[in-house]
Amino acid sequence: MTRHQDLGFLEFAAELSAHTGLDLQAYKSRCLRRRILVRMRACGVHTYADYLRALDARDEERQRLLDALTINVTRFFRNPETWAFLADQVLPALLQERAGQLRIWSAGCASGEEAYTVAMLVALVLERLGRRGWLSRLRVDATDIDRESLLRAEAAAYPANAFSETDPAVRQRFAHPTPDGQWLVAAEVRAQVRVGRLDLLQDQPLSREYDLICCRNVVIYFDRPSQERLLQRFADALVPRGILVLGKVETILGEVRRRYELIEPRERVYRRAA
Numbered sequence: 209m210t211r212h213q214d215l216g217f218l219e220f221a222a223e224l225s226a227h228t229g230l231d232l233q234a235y236k237s238r239c240l241r242r243r244i245l246v247r248m249r250a251c252g253v254h255t256y257a258d259y260l261r262a263l264d265a266r267d268e269e270r271q272r273l274l275d276a277l278t279i280n281v282t283r284f285f286r287n288p289e290t291w292a293f294l295a296d297q298v299l300p301a302l303l304q305e306r307a308g309q310l311r312i313w314s315a316g317c318a319s320g321e322e323a324y325t326v327a328m329l330v331a332l333v334l335e336r337l338g339r340r341g342w343l344s345r346l347r348v349d350a351t352d353i354d355r356e357s358l359l360r361a362e363a364a365a366y367p368a369n370a371f372s373e374t375d376p377a378v379r380q381r382f383a384h385p386t387p388d389g390q391w392l393v394a395a396e397v398r399a400q401v402r403v404g405r406l407d408l409l410q411d412q413p414l415s416r417e418y419d420l421i422c423c424r425n426v427v428i429y430f431d432r433p434s435q436e437r438l439l440q441r442f443a444d445a446l447v448p449r450g451i452l453v454l455g456k457v458e459t460i461l462g463e464v465r466r467r468y469e470l471i472e473p474r475e476r477v478y479r480r481a482a
């Protein structure tokens with residue numbers, strides 16, 4: 209008999225939180241159970257107790273579980289229509305208003321593709337405006353909870369399939385092929401992006417002066433009260449009339465909805481109410 213025997217899901221989740229440091233209670237339980245079962249099967253165990261033993265015994269399983277729970281799938285220019293809307297309808301006015309001094313947050317940036325995408329997009333819009341020199345005024349904070357993903361974001365070298373939704377001319381312009389077949393994001397883009405760890409459920413935003421926050425395909429994993437708390441925090445972290453971009457299937461529900469105006473329903477682009 210061990211302390212791990214005969215655990216129900218809730219007890220197991222509490223033990224797991226202690227193992228992973230993740231606030232599992234804030235994640236939707238159906239998703240959690242499904243993903244945990246996938247890892248249990250991969251380890252060939254059938255009970256939560258045995259899975260905790262497997263986690264105790266194998267360091268690498270902790271990381272696999274974290275990967276499975278946090279789902280860090282991403283790509284450059286993921287959902288290109290959203291970026292096209294930002295480039296045409298949002299960024300030109302913002303850049304002119306702030307003379308290029310934009311502060312942007314890619315919250316839940318996974319391995320960094322989204323944060324570098326924003327910086328590339330700003331560079332393209334600045335070129336169109338004839339203000340190339342303003343790029344050095346941009347600052348993009350790229351944060352995630354998953355340390356492995358953040359290491360990849362810092363390295364900024366990606367396989368070609370990370371660019372499957374990117375115009376080849378844009379990839380060519382802002383990334384360079386490396387001898388080992390990867391694409392390294394250009395220094396002028398990397399220089400504007402700062403990568404750091406931040407738990408959206410527990411930590412405060414790094415600034416209260418963001419002009420634009422991209423938090424795409426992240427809140428969908430959180431339960432409703434955690435989503436509402438986070439969206440309140442985002443509203444506090446945005447400048448008045450600052451922009452929030454959610455993922456294509458995400459939406460703002462509840463009391464916090466009053467703090468935002470929906471400016472493009474299909475692309476889930478919101479503006480902080482003044």
Ligand SMILES: C[S@@+](CC[C@H](N)C(=O)[O-])C[C@H]1O[C@@H](n2cnc3c(N)ncnc32)[C@H](O)[C@@H]1O
Binds near residue numbers: 279315423
């Ligand atoms: C599906 S990815 C989204 C990546 C990117 N935003 C995109 O849309 O392509 C979800 C990311 O949310 C991160 N995440 C999950 N829970 C988090 C939390 N509590 N705090 C910060 N990031 C979290 C995961 O680590 C993962 O990298």
